Every structure is written in C-alpha cells, then in structure tokens.
Amino acid sequence: MLKSGFMRALGTMSGTSLDGVDAAVLDTDGIDIAGFGPSDYRAYTDTERAVLRGHLGRWHDDDVIACAKVVEAAHIAVMAPFEDVDIAGFHGQTLAHDPGGRGTHQCGNGQHLADALGVPVAWDFRTNDVASGGQGAPLAPFFHFALGKWIGATAPVAFLNLGGVGNITWVDPRYGDPAEPGALIAFDTGPANAPINDLVQARRGLAYDKDGALGGAGVADPKIVAAFLTHPYFARPLPKSLDRDAFSGLIDSVAHLSDADAVATLTEIVAASVAHALAQCPAPTTQLLVCGGGRNNATMMRAISGGLQSDVVPVEAVGLNGDMLEAQAFAFLAVRAARGLPLSAPGTTGVGAPVSGGRVAVPTDSSVKLCAGNLRDL
Numbered sequence: 446m447l448k449s450g451f452m453r454a455l456g457t458m459s460g461t462s463l464d465g466v467d468a469a470v471l472d473t474d475g476i477d478i479a480g481f482g483p484s485d486y487r488a489y490t491d492t493e494r495a496v497l498r499g500h501l502g503r504w505h506d507d508d509v510i511a512c513a514k515v516v517e518a519a520h521i522a523v524m525a526p527f528e529d530v531d532i533a534g535f536h537g538q539t540l541a542h543d544p545g546g547r548g549t550h551q552c553g554n555g556q557h558l559a560d561a562l563g564v565p566v567a568w569d570f571r572t573n574d575v576a577s578g579g580q581g582a583p584l585a586p587f588f589h590f591a592l593g594k595w596i597g598a599t600a601p602v603a604f605l606n607l608g609g610v611g612n613i614t615w616v617d618p619r620y621g622d623p624a625e626p627g628a629l630i631a632f633d634t635g636p637a638n639a640p641i642n643d644l645v646q647a648r649r650g651l652a653y654d655k656d657g658a659l660g661g662a663g664v665a666d667p668k669i670v671a672a673f674l675t676h677p678y679f680a681r682p683l684p685k686s687l688d689r690d691a692f693s694g695l696i697d698s699v700a701h702l703s704d705a706d707a708v709a710t711l712t713e714i715v716a717a718s719v720a721h722a723l724a725q726c727p728a729p730t731t732q733l734l735v736c737g738g739g740r741n742n743a744t745m746m747r748a749i750s751g752g753l754q755s756d757v758v759p760v761e762a763v764g765l766n767g768d769m770l771e772a773q774a775f776a777f778l779a780v781r782a783a784r785g786l787p788l789s790a791p792g793t794t795g796v797g798a799p800v801s802g803g804r805v806a807v808p809t810d811s812s813v814k815l816c817a818g819n820l821r822d823l
Contacts, residue, residue, distance in 0.1 A: 447531055447565065447783060451479045455527050455564075456534040456776025457520055461609025461689040462638045462738055463497050464652065465489045467772040468523045470530070475780035478595045484769045487523035489515075494652070497538060500552070501690065504541050509552050512538065516553040521561045532805075533558065534779030535568040542688040544580040548572070559806035566806045567779035573803070574789045579796030582612070582686035586631035586793040587781070588774035589614040590623035596763045603723065603730045604760070605749075606771065607739020609639035609689050611715060614793075615726040624790040624799040630727060631793040632684040635718030636692045637739050641711045644696055648704050657712065657744030663705030665713035669698050673714050679721055684795045715739070716748035723753060734760045736767040778803065 451474045458467045466489075470482025489497065493515045500512035516538045524533060535558050537551035555568025571581035589604045593616040596602075604614045611634035620628035638653065645651040645659065654660055673695070678687065695714065699707035723733070733755050739745050740759040750757040760767045778788055782803030790799040 450474055452531040452780055453482065453529055454532050454534060454776035454779050455524060455530045456772045456774065456779060457524060458536050458771035458775060459516060459520070459538045460737075460771065461539055462642055462653070463489065463494050463609070464738065466519050466523050467769055468520075468527065469766070469769040469772040469776060470527060471773045471776035473591070473777050473780055475777065475784050475786050476591070478591050478777075481766070481773065483527070484766065484772065485523050485526070486768065487519055489519060493519065500540055502541050504547055504550050506552075509540060512540070512552050513554065517557050520553070520558060524558070524562055530564050532779050532783055533562065533564055533566045534570075534775035534777075534782075535566050536570060536775050537568060539689065542582065542686065544575050544582075544686060549575050549581045555804065556806040556809075559808045560810065563808050565783070565808070567782040567803045568806060570775070570778055570782065570788060570803045574794050574796050574800055577796050577800045579789055579794035579800065580684060580686035581794060583614070583631050583633065583793065584778060584788060585612070585771060585774040586614040586616075586629050587623045587788065588770075588777040589631075590616050590618070590629055591777065592765065592770075593618035596765070601728050601730050603726065603733050603755075605634070605719060605733055605735045607637040607715070607735060607737040607742075607745065608771070609637060609642070610687050611635055611637035611718060611722075611739070612686075613719070613722050613726075615730070617727075624787050626792065627727075629790065629792045630683060632722070633687040634722040635678070635687070635715065636695060636711075637715050637737070638742075639689050640692065640695045640714075641708055644699070644707055644711065645704075647696075653738070654708050654742065657742035657746075659705050660708040660712040660742070661744040663703065663707070663709030665709040666699070666702065666706065669710050670713050670717050672698070674717055674721065679718075683725060684793060686794070709744070712742070712745050713748055715745055716752055719749050720752040723755075730755050733757045734763060734765075736760045736765070736770040740767050
C-alpha cells in the first residue's frame with residue numbers, strides 16, 4: 446500500500462520534440478510541493494528518433510509495437526537508477542491527438558514499466574479527460590498552480606512551455622484550489638520547436654537549431670507570419686489543444702526560403718503565437734516564466750520578449766528547473782491519479798467539470814503490492 450501524506454514520486458516526460466526522456470523526483474502529496482529531488486535525462490539515439498518519427502500519426506497499439514519498445518526501454522533505462530520511489534508517473538509518447546475526434550494516443554504500457562521497476566506506475570493520463578469531453582491537454586496546469594504557491598506568487602503569473610508544441614498556463618495563486626473557476630486558464634499556444642526541428646533535420650541532418658544560431662542568422666518573412674495567424678485555430682475559444690502536426694503545412698510555406706530565413710520565420714511564428722495567447726489571458730502578468738527546450742533558444746526568447754510588455758525569463762530565475770518541469774508535473778499527477786484527485790478542469794482542458802484520470806499499474810512480481818481498494822485510502 447502506498448503511504449499517506451507526502452510521497453516520493455518519480456515523473457517522466459518524452460515530449461513531441463522527440464529529443465529524449467526526462468525523469469525527475471518530486472516530494473508531494475498531490476496538492477502541495479514539499480521539495481524537489483534528483484533528475485536525469487536520456488537522449489534518444491538517431492535510430493530511436495527515426496522510429497518514433499516514423500510512427501507519428503498512428504492510432505492503434507498493434508501498429509506501434511516497435512515504437513512502444515523504444516519508448517519503454519528508454520524510460521526503464523533512465524528510471525531504474527532512482528531509489529526509494531513510492532510511485533512513478535509515465536506519460537508515454539504522444540503519437541496522435543484529436544480531441545473531439547479520434548481521441549488521443551500515447552504509446553507505451555505502464556504495466557510493462559511497473560513490472561520492470563517494481564514500483565506502481567500511474568499512466569494513461571489523458572484518456573479520461575478526452576472521454577469526458579475535454580481536450581486532454583495541457584495537463585501540467587495543476588502542477589503550475591502548485592508551483593505558483595511554491596515560488597510565493599501573490600498575483601497572476603504565466604508559465605510558458607516551449608516543447609514541440611507551445612502551451613501556456615495563466616495562474617492566479619490567490620485561489621485555494623486549481624479546480625476552482627478562475628484559478629487557471631491553460632491552452633496550447635501553437636507550434637514551438639517541432640517545425641524547426643523537422644526542418645533542420647530534413648535540410649541539415651540536425652536535431653535542432655542549437656542556441657537559435659541558424660534562426661538568428663536569418664530574416665523572418667512577415668507575410669508568412671501574418672498568414673499563419675489567420676489559421677482557424679487562433680479563432681477558436683479557450684481552452685484548446687493541438688496535435689504536433691496540426692501546422693504541418695508550415696514547412697511547405699517556408700520551402701522557398703534559405704535555411705536561415707526559413708528557421709527565422711518559424712521562430713518568429715512561435716513568438717507571434719505566444720503574443721496572441723497572452724492577449725487572451727484574463728489579466729496581464731508582469732512575468733512570463735519559460736520552460737522547455739525553447740528557453741535555450743536565444744533567438745526565440747528575444748523574439749518573444751520583443752512583442753510583450755512583461756518580462757520573459759527562464760523558470761530558473763525563480764529557482765525552478767526548466768528542463769525537468771514537465772517530468773515533475775507527471776510525478777505530481779501520478780500522486781493525484783493514485784488518490785483520485787482531479788487532473789483537469791474546465792479552465793485547463795475544457796472538460797465539463799473537474800475530472801480525475803490515469804491508471805495505476807501494480808508490479809506483478811514484487812514486494813510492492815497495491816490494490817484498487819487501497820487506492821481509495823491514499
């Protein structure tokens with residue numbers, strides 16, 4: 446049986462940028478944060494990344510067996526060295542996301558990880574939200590709310606994650622519970638690193654635009670940026686979410702540009718979508734706290750700052766780890782899932798009412814035993 450009170454949870458994230466697996470420990474009761482533990486990262490090899498990329502857009506587990514093996518093996522490799530873990534959170538690899546349509550598909554089976562690691566594993570976090578009418582994303586906002594409390598914020602603050610897709614959480618820390626109406630608004634802002642990564646991979650064989658050097662050497666095409674903002678997604682009401690390839694036509698739109706100008710244009714598109722997103726938030730914030738790989742792209746950060754009045758800073762400025770925030774979020778959500786607490790609410794995914802989710806896989810052959818009845822007591 447899992448212990449009551451604060452727990453040592455290990456969370457993981459393999460994002461749509463397809464770079465690798467983040468793993469981080471969080472001490473939490475699923476409501477408050479008691480402290481942050483160690484973390485680690487395991488990069489995908491070029492061969493593994495090619496397998497993942499080749500399975501994007503597939504919906505059925507029977508069609509993604511090779512992909513699942515890569516995802517599970519990489520997660521087990523990075524998670525196994527962590528000690529004294531009470532529960533783990535496994536997000537899996539998102540291959541397709543179509544809320545309101547075909548649903549959502551994260552590759553990887555939590556039971557396989559539970560058996561390999563010998564600890565309970567919470568997984569399949571998004572399905573219940575989508576089945577209940579929500580977008581299934583973003584899921585980090587309840588953790589962002591806890592972070593707002595952790596850093597001592599007394600006025601609205603925004604967290605921006607720049608992964609493959611961008612998402613933003615506007616937090617009012619004056620509320621007591623993240624599920625309360627008005628406490629949060631969260632949604633996907635638009636593409637972030639995914640189109641840039643795809644372009645430099647195709648043109649130069651690079652995984653990403655390191656430090657934004659290529660984009661910084663180019664000149665953005667303002668007509669392409671303006672045309673991008675006419676996409677129907679930006680007229681949709683909040684909250685809303687995106688599939689990684691929802692803007693796949695962006696690569697074609699910059700096909701005639703040089704490498705540098707193409708990346709500069711895609712980078713400016715990210716900045717334009719972030720500015721559009723902040724304009725839709727309930728109230729201004731003095732600070733935009735940025736996490737995810739995009740915060741290391743100096744050109745992207747300058748472009749975002751140029752269109753805003755608020756300070757744009759990496760989350761390290763308030764003592765957080767921008768590389769591990771998403772992994773920490775799924776450690777937080779693992780505890781909430783095990784205890785039946787809501788993972789999402791109308792302001793975060795558009796679901797009709799706050800809803801819990803996730804499944805908890807129990808190790809089949811381990812001294813760690815957990816049953817459905819015990820879960821209700823956590």
